[in-house]
Amino acid sequence: MRDMVRRVVRCAVGLIWGAAAAVVELLCTVLAGLVLLPVVAWPRGRRAVLRPVLAGARRLTELERARLRIWLRFHVPPVYGDTQAAGYVAGRWPLGLLGAVVMLSVAIGLGYGTSWMYLWLLVDDIRETEAIAYTSLGGLFLLFLAVQGILGVAELEGKLARRLLGPHHPEALERRIAELSASRAAVVDAVNDERRRIERDLHDGVQQRLVALGMLLGRALRSEDPDRVDRLLRQAHEESRNALEDLREVAWRIYPTTLDEAGLRAALETVAERASVPVRVEYGLTGEPLRAVATVVYFVVCEAVTNAVKHAAPSRIVVEVGSREGALYVSVEDDGRGGANASGSGLFGLARRVAALDGRLEVSSPPGGPTLVTAELPCA
Incomplete structure (x- = not known):
């Protein structure tokens, strides 16, 4: 109303x-x-x-x-x-x-x-x-x-x-073909970027911890001092827990199972719970959006929140999801220092994800803040 x-x-x-x-x-x-x-x-x-x-x-x-x-x-x-x-x-x-x-x-x-x-x-x-x-x-x-x-x-x-x-009908068709070709190329680039990011996360995180775990176990096998063996096994156990946590983090960033099991709202609330600063989620959708749309919304929120926590040092973040005149609207606003680069790899990748669904992504981040990331996606 x-x-x-x-x-x-x-x-x-x-x-x-x-x-x-x-x-x-x-x-x-x-x-x-x-x-x-x-x-x-x-x-x-x-x-x-x-x-x-x-x-x-x-x-x-x-x-x-x-x-x-x-x-x-x-x-x-x-x-x-x-x-x-x-x-x-x-x-x-x-x-x-x-x-x-x-x-x-x-x-x-x-x-x-x-x-x-x-x-x-x-x-x-x-x-x-x-x-x-x-x-x-x-x-x-x-x-x-x-x-x-x-x-x-x-x-x-x-x-x-x-x-x-x-435009006239032939012109509109030509423009639409060009847009689809550009969006297809953008999707391919986004997939390749995601693969490189996963490889980097596995190499710099999980792989390093597994190497450390193997070294600790090897030193424990070669040691003849029971106290030293016990200490090395405890360190190995702690390292295995850290490796498992890193692996879960990588898997979560690839695709959250909560999105399939409990829906978009639950997935966004999980993002808010995992953040190190207070995140308020205002969810105004009455139904569950299409799977492709929900996936893009999730990654927009996840990437925007992650960037804000890493680079803007905010004290609070507000996530709003709703519908406006037949389109799904999502915004992420933080009160951090601002100055976000809309052409950076993270936000640029989000823009390509949104454009692949004929949506629009806008970033407003003046020096001193606040930073506002908004996206509009067509949604039946």
Whole structure:
């Protein structure tokens, strides 16, 4: 319910800005038509007039792209031509005026719907009281319809922008093929990086401890002093425990069995328990996401928490997982020293994991902190 209210308010603000922009777009369209009309049959003059007209249309379109991205959460790619921008400006203003009508309906419905709060103090006749009640109910019904209109016009805004500014079907297919090729190469690189990391962990950790264990046992076999043998066996036993712990750590970082056995929430809580600083997990999903999505979310959280503990010296870490408008959202925020390198091997590998599922990873880490790692993944 809270997410729906936020969405309606955000879209309403976007439509208000869109109504103001529609007035400017209408005036620019009329002015462009008046300027082009005398030179429509003169090629050189037409080109001279079209140049500033198309430049102005592109500026207005860029402002519209920003409005759609910030308020309506529609991401329109910037790859469009000047002619497409002019067509969009000329075709969008009716929809912007429709948004103004919807927002006016919201104001009227809100006014009539809340009229009972003050009008009943001014009347004494029971029939007038009934009229006020009917008026309020009618206003609330109009408000309900207007809210639906807000969402409908916002959806139309996104479809119009995609239709007029988006690439044509062959171009979209070519771009999608390029994205899939890049993501496939990124997955292969990520797998190779993971193999190298596992080999490094085994070589620097488990292998070294096993070598030490063998040396201790060998010295114990060659020793004839019972006290020395007992001491060496105790050291060997301790070294075997450390090797087993390192092996479990490597296995956990490869893939946690808790993710399969108990789900994503339990796996994230285990990450929080294993961290050396307080980690609070805010889990807002009502169901279990797809296995591939859950795996990427787990590794995003695990790597972000590990990096924060190693490099940022935080006093607390907050992990938030939830859904926003059909996408799974995960964020990891710490109050450490900041300055994280988004192009480092760990975060860069996470970005490739997320991109392989058509998601987005963003890192904000100014010097002095805080560091915020966010990821959005498509999720049915």
